[in-house]
Amino acid sequence: VQLVESGGGLVQPGDSLRLSCTASDLNFISVTTAWFRQAPGNEREIVAAAVRTSSNKYYADSVKDRFTVTRDNAKNTVYLQMNNLKPEDTGVYYCAAALRGIVLRTPQDYRYWGQGTQVTVSS
Numbered sequence: 169v170q171l172v173e174s175g176g177g178l179v180q181p182g183d184s185l186r187l188s189c190t191a192s193d194l195n196f197i198s199v200t201t202a203w204f205r206q207a208p209g210n211e212r213e214i215v216a217a218a219v220r221t222s223s224n225k226y227y228a229d230s231v232k233d234r235f236t237v238t239r240d241n242a243k244n245t246v247y248l249q250m251n252n253l254k255p256e257d258t259g260v261y262y263c264a265a266a267l268r269g270i271v272l273r274t275p276q277d278y279r280y281w282g283q284g285t286q287v288t289v290s291s
Contacts, residue, residue, distance in 0.1 A: 202215075262281055
């Protein structure tokens with residue numbers, strides 16, 4: 169199983185970015201997918217999660233109304249649309265997948281991980 173993220177970069181406050189994560193060798197419809205982020209010196213924290221084919225989604229309070237997680241199961245891809253980015257959104261963003269059909273919020277619950285993509289928000 170391989171998860172490959174893309175879409176990170178350096179942006180200014182208020183800008184938008186869209187991250188993508190494509191899975192291979194994985195029954196994508198059967199997994200819960202999530203985005204985590206980790207800033208230097210901080211623990212890895214969940215940003216958003218999306219369950220299988222349902223509309224069941226979770227967002228961290230810090231990103232509600234700014235970030236949107238969507239899935240294209242036909243393409244084995246999950247996206248994270250990030251709007252109105254703030255400096256505190258800076259970090260390495262990781263895509264993760266778990267073989268369960270519920271919202272899972274801790275890194276230990278996820279079996280598969282991408283390599284991470286850097287997002288830097290700075291003026």
